[in-house]
Amino acid sequence: MTDVTREAPQQRNGHVETSHHPRKDDRRQDKGYYDIPPIKEHTWTWEVPVYFWLGGIGSGAHVVTTIARMCGNKDLAFLRAGRYITLVAMMLSPVLLIMDLGRPERFYNMLRIVKWRSPMSMGTWGLTLFANLSGLAAASQAARDGLLGRENFLARSFAALPDRLLSILAAPFGVFVGAYTGVLIALTSTPIWARNAVLMGPLFLTSAMSTGLSAISFVLNLGGWGERKTLESLQKAERASLLLEMGLIAASLLRMGRWGKPLRSGKLGAAFFGGTVAGGVLAPLALLQGRESRGRGILASLLVLAGGYILRRAILEAGKHSARDPEATFTFAWQENLPLRDENV
Amino acid sequence: MATGFLTDTTVCIGCKACEVACKQWNQLPADGYELTGDSYDNTKTLSGTTWRHVAFIENPKKKRLTGDVDLVALAEDVREQLPGGAELDALGRWAFMSDVCKHCVEAPCQQACPTGSIIRNEFDNVFIQPDICNGCGYCIPACPYGVITRVPEDGRAFKCTLCYDRQKDGLEPACAKACPTESIMFGEVEELERRAEQRVQELHDRGYTSAFVYGTPEVGGTGGIGGNHSKFILMDEPETYNLPRHPFLPQEKLNQASAASIAAAAVLGAVVAWAFRG
Amino acid sequence: MPGLGVTYGRGGATSTLQDLQNSDCIIIEGSNMAEAHPVGFRHPMIAREKGATLIHVDPRFTRTSAMCDIYAPIRPGTDIAFLGGLINYVIENERYFEEYVVNYTNAATLVTEDFEDADASGLFSGWDEETKSYSAETWRYEGMPLRHAAVGGSQDSVVGEAGEGPAAEETHGGRPRPNDPSLQHPRCVFQILKRHFAKYTPEMVERVTGCPKEAFLKVAETICDNSGRDRTTAFCYAVGWTQHSKGVQIIRTVAILQLLLGNIGRPGGGIMALRGHATIQGSTDIATLYDVLPGYLPMPDANKTHDTWQEYVETETAETGWWSNIPKYLTSIMKAWYGEAFDPENGELFDHFPRLTGDHSYYPTLMDMKDGKGVKGCFVFGQNFAVGGPHARLARDAIRNLDWIVVLDAFEVETATAWKLDGVRPEECGTEVFFMPSALIAEKDGSFTQTQRMLQWHDKAVEPPDDARSDAWFVFHLGRRIQDLYKDSTEPRDALIKAMTWDYPTEGETEEPHIESILKEINGYNVADGSPVGGFAELKADGSTACGGWIYSGVYAGGENKARRRKPWSEQDNVAAEWGWAWPMDRRILYNRASADPEGKPWSEKKKYVWWDEEQGKWTGLDVPDFQADKPPDYRPDPDARGVDSIPGDGPFIMQGDGRGWLFAPVGLKDGPLPVHYEAVESPVPNLLYEKVHHDPVAKTFDRPDNPYNPPEDPRFPYVVTTYRLTEHHTSGAMSRWIPWLSELQPELFAEISPDLAADKGVNNGDWVTIETTRAKIHCKALVSDRIPVYDFEGKKLHTIGLPYHWGPNGLVKGDVVNDLVPVSLEPNVAIHEAKAFTANLEAGRV
Numbered sequence A: 001m002t003d004v005t006r007e008a009p010q011q012r013n014g015h016v017e018t019s020h021h022p023r024k025d026d027r028r029q030d031k032g033y034y035d036i037p038p039i040k041e042h043t044w045t046w047e048v049p050v051y052f053w054l055g056g057i058g059s060g061a062h063v064v065t066t067i068a069r070m071c072g073n074k075d076l077a078f079l080r081a082g083r084y085i086t087l088v089a090m091m092l093s094p095v096l097l098i099m100d101l102g103r104p105e106r107f108y109n110m111l112r113i114v115k116w117r118s119p120m121s122m123g124t125w126g127l128t129l130f131a132n133l134s135g136l137a138a139a140s141q142a143a144r145d146g147l148l149g150r151e152n153f154l155a156r157s158f159a160a161l162p163d164r165l166l167s168i169l170a171a172p173f174g175v176f177v178g179a180y181t182g183v184l185i186a187l188t189s190t191p192i193w194a195r196n197a198v199l200m201g202p203l204f205l206t207s208a209m210s211t212g213l214s215a216i217s218f219v220l221n222l223g224g225w226g227e228r229k230t231l232e233s234l235q236k237a238e239r240a241s242l243l244l245e246m247g248l249i250a251a252s253l254l255r256m257g258r259w260g261k262p263l264r265s266g267k268l269g270a271a272f273f274g275g276t277v278a279g280g281v282l283a284p285l286a287l288l289q290g291r292e293s294r295g296r297g298i299l300a301s302l303l304v305l306a307g308g309y310i311l312r313r314a315i316l317e318a319g320k321h322s323a324r325d326p327e328a329t330f331t332f333a334w335q336e337n338l339p340l341r342d343e344n345v
Numbered sequence B: 001m002a003t004g005f006l007t008d009t010t011v012c013i014g015c016k017a018c019e020v021a022c023k024q025w026n027q028l029p030a031d032g033y034e035l036t037g038d039s040y041d042n043t044k045t046l047s048g049t050t051w052r053h054v055a056f057i058e059n060p061k062k063k064r065l066t067g068d069v070d071l072v073a074l075a076e077d078v079r080e081q082l083p084g085g086a087e088l089d090a091l092g093r094w095a096f097m098s099d100v101c102k103h104c105v106e107a108p109c110q111q112a113c114p115t116g117s118i119i120r121n122e123f124d125n126v127f128i129q130p131d132i133c134n135g136c137g138y139c140i141p142a143c144p145y146g147v148i149t150r151v152p153e154d155g156r157a158f159k160c161t162l163c164y165d166r167q168k169d170g171l172e173p174a175c176a177k178a179c180p181t182e183s184i185m186f187g188e189v190e191e192l193e194r195r196a197e198q199r200v201q202e203l204h205d206r207g208y209t210s211a212f213v214y215g216t217p218e219v220g221g222t223g224g225i226g227g228n229h230s231k232f233i234l235m236d237e238p239e240t241y242n243l244p245r246h247p248f249l250p251q252e253k254l255n256q257a258s259a260a261s262i263a264a265a266a267v268l269g270a271v272v273a274w275a276f277r278g
Numbered sequence C: 001m002p003g004l005g006v007t008y009g010r011g012g013a014t015s016t017l018q019d020l021q022n023s024d025c026i027i028i029e030g031s032n033m034a035e036a037h038p039v040g041f042r043h044p045m046i047a048r049e050k051g052a053t054l055i056h057v058d059p060r061f062t063r064t065s066a067m068c069d070i071y072a073p074i075r076p077g078t079d080i081a082f083l084g085g086l087i088n089y090v091i092e093n094e095r096y097f098e099e100y101v102v103n104y105t106n107a108a109t110l111v112t113e114d115f116e117d118a119d120a121s122g123l124f125s126g127w128d129e130e131t132k133s134y135s136a137e138t139w140r141y142e143g144m145p146l147r148h149a150a151v152g153g154s155q156d157s158v159v160g161e162a163g164e165g166p167a168a169e170e171t172h173g174g175r176p177r178p179n180d181p182s183l184q185h186p187r188c189v190f191q192i193l194k195r196h197f198a199k200y201t202p203e204m205v206e207r208v209t210g211c212p213k214e215a216f217l218k219v220a221e222t223i224c225d226n227s228g229r230d231r232t233t234a235f236c237y238a239v240g241w242t243q244h245s246k247g248v249q250i251i252r253t254v255a256i257l258q259l260l261l262g263n264i265g266r267p268g269g270g271i272m273a274l275r276g277h278a279t280i281q282g283s284t285d286i287a288t289l290y291d292v293l294p295g296y297l298p299m300p301d302a303n304k305t306h307d308t309w310q311e312y313v314e315t316e317t318a319e320t321g322w323w324s325n326i327p328k329y330l331t332s333i334m335k336a337w338y339g340e341a342f343d344p345e346n347g348e349l350f351d352h353f354p355r356l357t358g359d360h361s362y363y364p365t366l367m368d369m370k371d372g373k374g375v376k377g378c379f380v381f382g383q384n385f386a387v388g389g390p391h392a393r394l395a396r397d398a399i400r401n402l403d404w405i406v407v408l409d410a411f412e413v414e415t416a417t418a419w420k421l422d423g424v425r426p427e428e429c430g431t432e433v434f435f436m437p438s439a440l441i442a443e444k445d446g447s448f449t450q451t452q453r454m455l456q457w458h459d460k461a462v463e464p465p466d467d468a469r470s471d472a473w474f475v476f477h478l479g480r481r482i483q484d485l486y487k488d489s490t491e492p493r494d495a496l497i498k499a500m501t502w503d504y505p506t507e508g509e510t511e512e513p514h515i516e517s518i519l520k521e522i523n524g525y526n527v528a529d530g531s532p533v534g535g536f537a538e539l540k541a542d543g544s545t546a547c548g549g550w551i552y553s554g555v556y557a558g559g560e561n562k563a564r565r566r567k568p569w570s571e572q573d574n575v576a577a578e579w580g581w582a583w584p585m586d587r588r589i590l591y592n593r594a595s596a597d598p599e600g601k602p603w604s605e606k607k608k609y610v611w612w613d614e615e616q617g618k619w620t621g622l623d624v625p626d627f628q629a630d631k632p633p634d635y636r637p638d639p640d641a642r643g644v645d646s647i648p649g650d651g652p653f654i655m656q657g658d659g660r661g662w663l664f665a666p667v668g669l670k671d672g673p674l675p676v677h678y679e680a681v682e683s684p685v686p687n688l689l690y691e692k693v694h695h696d697p698v699a700k701t702f703d704r705p706d707n708p709y710n711p712p713e714d715p716r717f718p719y720v721v722t723t724y725r726l727t728e729h730h731t732s733g734a735m736s737r738w739i740p741w742l743s744e745l746q747p748e749l750f751a752e753i754s755p756d757l758a759a760d761k762g763v764n765n766g767d768w769v770t771i772e773t774t775r776a777k778i779h780c781k782a783l784v785s786d787r788i789p790v791y792d793f794e795g796k797k798l799h800t801i802g803l804p805y806h807w808g809p810n811g812l813v814k815g816d817v818v819n820d821l822v823p824v825s826l827e828p829n830v831a832i833h834e835a836k837a838f839t840a841n842l843e844a845g846r847v
């Protein structure tokens, strides 16, 4: 008998892959099954990140105007901008969501049941209520603005609606719509999302706020509308929420740890850090320093809006990468349920 | 009465009869014709069109499942001397594992489903009602075991029904029926649990101390899932079979996530109020 | 299956699948049971759980090996060396079951002085260099004429003088049979056997087979430990043994070994011949072989004394043993086929019966087709030899040279499309093709005779679609129309066609023949009133009974279709006597008289099965006794006893002239009375055991330009190819390549090679490779796997290439035809091709 071992042929020509475990990386643990992902990645298409973004804008815009009004802001242009932005966002959102369904004609099945533990179910209801309430408020605004005609019944009825009350009623649902999308993806088995379960809602909500603010200030700046004071307040709020957002991004990256790799590396990492961190948060922060200026304001708003979109898109994309990595799933599932020391066992 | 599976990998011969029987009974399409080069497994994984999947694990490091106590005594790194000296450690073990939906006790997919399409039926099986599902796709990333996908041609999500239709007619599931070695046992969960325990004990007594049940609240059905109604008897680490060792119920984090979001909302509200104050 | 037929008397598996559950050790060699017989493999798995040791001896590590306790790898084509080694081990270490051997085998019988063993020359006495064949004359028992000794066609008469032996007390057909129960006489079978296998030492086994000595010894120890009074070992084999130029002798070797260990006729013992297609056993029973009539009755032969009915019957009637009954069976089959028109008194009609004039087996006929020698057309029922037949390219060329071909199949198989394959221009192929859609099993009634000789009935579940009809329909209506065409003929040569009884009742609109009435004819009936006979014991030679297949007689006893019995296994004992019906006479384990000792008592309580009940004066037990029910154990035949009466009460092998299992086969085989290890016709190495003879000297080879052989030890073809099946496909792929669910599981042809060979050739898993023989070249992907061992031969590495053979040019998944590579080199007794061991070269890429 000769002493040929399995390693021998591998050494001879460097690499012989066999029908079992074609190991690409020798340093890796010999775990898993032919590198086939043990979990499935989500199958949502472009509509979903667009909705996450638009829904956030609508949520942010509505919440900001409502709070501002409660704090005594009387700027009508600001109120209009907020209400109309929300209206547009809330009209597009369901369309996008329905488009993404595998069976769009059955979208109404979402409304046959209320499930507390399902963020998507709650989201559907939240969105429905928010869209209707904020929509009524916007309609009332429109009637008063004469956009629905003057002397018709519809216009009169809408004008008679208690718009303030509606806005206030809609606000909690607005907050909900801004946050739930983050919670929705967090409550899955995708390691990068699930790992950040606690911060995902706050992050998305903060981004909803910053994009909502930016959308309003963009419109006001563009049209040259709005009172100076309002614009200043907006800038202040934007800065603050961007700072918060930055903090939450940093905390999220920390929290994601090794499972955050998809968001940190490769093209996706570049897009995220370039588009969201640098472009969508840090740059606007810089632009919004000092005295309020129309040009810088517009640019900042655009950057924040783009950054907000990239944030969602990148996180959704990262979820796919994360799900594709067997090791991420194994190590995460392992660690999530055992004290940390177990990793070294 | 809850029904489920106990899939005993130690007697599975890798014939894939279960996989084919499932496809035939449920009239599922083939997934394409690609030679993977991964042992004899060319269907790779569970999906919306493959509800049973038999994995082929060529495990070079492990001793074979034999009645041979000497081999067992040799412990882990048994390498087998072959003619020509080729010392073929792959012969360690060639194991087969017929994977399927775990029919979780607290099913993440069911909790995720916004339409209520996924229910627990009268057999306490996790069942997707095909007439309700609207293909939102949320159950897909929710499942910790990668069981479900959306079928592109159809738009809906599918997975093992535990042969609801057959059970209603008093028949056992097609996969279990086809299995020639009774590797797939179908029955009442409590009874299966008993059998699983007994089988593992038997294996331990015969020297295979690595045998264990996957799908209990301790292994496989962990983290709030509360165990699985389809369990497996395994010989290697769960990861070897592409199974997470300690999966968790994603919805367990709902309260934390909600609380954090509410807190964030409060902070943001305060920030906005502060900015617009006066 | 003359390997079993010659040794035990019947060419069928000696036991049943479920009986494997009673085994203490199961050795699977020459079969990939888990993959090719997954449902049958359930029983070894149950046995394993009950504590049995499972052994797999195979050139590849397969799904079967994965389930076994011991895996012993052997180089393809070296099983005789391995099994011969086991025989040597058993004899050398005196591990044989002495009482069994002395009483139930011909171990004690003396062989004539003229016999010379194959040792020095590699050839037995009786070799004729000119004709390249043996005369069996010198192989006979001392003083015995032996005629028609075993199942499977007639044998030339061998007559000799009665000689002197140390103890000539036994008689045999009236003659004293010299024997030596002490097994010491140098010319007794046992001593001959001992000398013959003496050189098959463990060291030699390792050198020849490549199986490590330790593994071999472990197997040897295990089977010896698991044989004897209290324990039994079973062997399972399939085409890993048969598809060799010496396949029959491989099976002979194991048959001898099992006799030595006392494992035949006993529960948990036996030799399980795993048969292939669902009713392949049935198709040889009733009868697709060209040289036998149903029930293995000899086909009339122009070269034998078969000129008249009387001569034919006389020539074929054995003096002793079961085959002395042959006149009853021959007459009954003629009555079944020709009814009134056949009169056994004069047997006139027989004069028109066709006679064999030579070898009309598959390959010679195929070559005649190709050469345009008299074969104008061809009916193909349920075969796809354009892919499944070895040297398939030759087969496709042959098809293209026919005037017409009729293919009955459910899929558009390559056999029906040869006219457009291989780059042939259809307009240049003159073959007229009739492609008839056939009904598949669920669409018709009928029976399967499966691997354990058991008939199981299936009922039609759905009507066949559209124009699809059963094969029986096709044949029945073809026969009807032919008969109609000839009805006015006065030519004597047409007498058979006119006389043929062809009047089965039909059913339904499509006039499907009533299948059960065919079964009834096969079972046999009394001519006078048409009542079914109870079994072949009731058949007569006077023409008062008709029977279409005597071995199946009894399946319709009392007018009950016993093949349709379906009492679940869970509701009866392990023998499951009320499920289906097994030939002969519903005996599940053959030769089961051997499960009792010579006095008729069970060998042990644990292994009791059939025994002599003194009180009732008959044999009884769990199974139908495979013995004359009332013949006491101490019965000794009178010197003038003939027929079955000449079998003693302790002779369990009732089909054999002497009632014994034949360790030494005085007659019946073309390549010697004892097995000898030969290399394959195409082998890269010399024969270490018999240097002068490389491969089976009587193997049938065809030296034709279109069938070149890779010469032995040719460096151009250094690798050994073995071909096999995958669970996921069926044979030529005709029934699986069109089915998406199966095709996705194994979508493509691949070659399994070792990492060692892959490294030599620079091939990675999944890369293309080219495999070439002198006959053809194919391309496929490589599956580089440690499951393919590298064999050591005299210090050199010997590589094996494993090729599943399921692909072809048609279907959902396509691939090159592996059988284009395979040579036509045939086993001499049964003309099986050698697809399990031949040589080839392998190169990386598609070259």
Ligand SMILES: Nc1nc2c(c(=O)[nH]1)N[C@H]1C(S)=C(S)[C@@H](COP(=O)(O)OP(=O)(O)OC[C@H]3O[C@@H](n4cnc5c(=O)[nH]c(N)nc54)[C@H](O)[C@@H]3O)O[C@H]1N2
Binding pocket: C029, C030, C031, C032, C033, C035, C036, C037, C057, C058, C059, C060, C062, C074, C075, C076, C077, C078, C079, C237, C238, C239, C240, C241, C274, C275, C276, C277, C722, C723, C724, C725, C726, C727, C728, C729, C730, C731, C732, C836, C837
């Ligand atoms: N799934 C499936 N099942 C089938 C079939 C099928 O096509 N597909 N076909 C049916 C038919 S028709 C038949 S005949 C049977 C055949 O059943 P098997 O004979 O069990 O099947 P094979 O795969 O042809 O070969 C068996 C084994 O023989 C080994 N072998 C090759 N050469 C040698 C040798 O020299 N010595 C020894 N000891 N082993 C050797 C091969 O490595 C292989 O593992 O299967 C039947 N069952």
Ligand SMILES: Nc1nc2c(c(=O)[nH]1)N[C@H]1C(S)=C(S)[C@@H](COP(=O)(O)OP(=O)(O)OC[C@H]3O[C@@H](n4cnc5c(=O)[nH]c(N)nc54)[C@H](O)[C@@H]3O)O[C@H]1N2
Binding pocket: C239, C243, C276, C277, C381, C382, C383, C384, C385, C386, C388, C389, C390, C408, C409, C410, C411, C413, C438, C439, C440, C441, C471, C723, C724, C725, C730, C731, C732, C733, C734, C735, C805, C818, C819, C822, C835, C836
């Ligand atoms: N290299 C290599 N070659 C081999 C072997 C090997 O091991 N290696 N094995 C050999 C063996 S053991 C065998 S058995 C042969 C098998 O070779 P074949 O018998 O030529 O191949 P099959 O694909 O089984 O062909 C059976 C055909 O019958 C059809 N059929 C099924 N049911 C019916 C029916 O009821 N009526 C009719 N009319 N048709 C029906 C199917 O569609 C199919 O086309 O291959 C042999 N060839």
Ligand code: SF4
Binding pocket: B101, B102, B103, B104, B107, B108, B109, B110, B126, B142, B143, B144, B145, B146, B147, B148, B159
């Ligand atoms: S395994 Fe996945 S699909 Fe099955 S019940 Fe559990 S969560 Fe749902």
Ligand code: SF4
Binding pocket: B112, B113, B114, B115, B116, B117, B118, B128, B132, B133, B134, B135, B136, B137, B138, B139, B140, B156, B157
């Ligand atoms: S895809 Fe269907 S089953 Fe899955 S969560 Fe959505 S509605 Fe429920």
Ligand code: SF4
Binding pocket: B021, B022, B023, B025, B026, B051, B052, B100, B159, B160, B161, B162, B163, B164, B173, B174, B175, B176
């Ligand atoms: S229970 Fe039915 S649906 Fe589920 S895997 Fe088995 S056969 Fe398929």
Ligand code: SF4
Binding pocket: B011, B012, B013, B014, B015, B016, B017, B018, B019, B054, B096, B098, B178, B179, B180, B181, B182, B183, B184
């Ligand atoms: S049918 Fe049974 S033995 Fe075959 S692969 Fe499935 S689980 Fe294993």
Ligand code: SF4
Binding pocket: C036, C037, C038, C039, C040, C278
């Ligand atoms: S194909 Fe039929 S005969 Fe072969 S194992 Fe399966 S059930 Fe048995």
Ligand SMILES: [Mo]
Binding pocket: C239, C275, C276, C277, C280
């Ligand atoms: Mo076969």
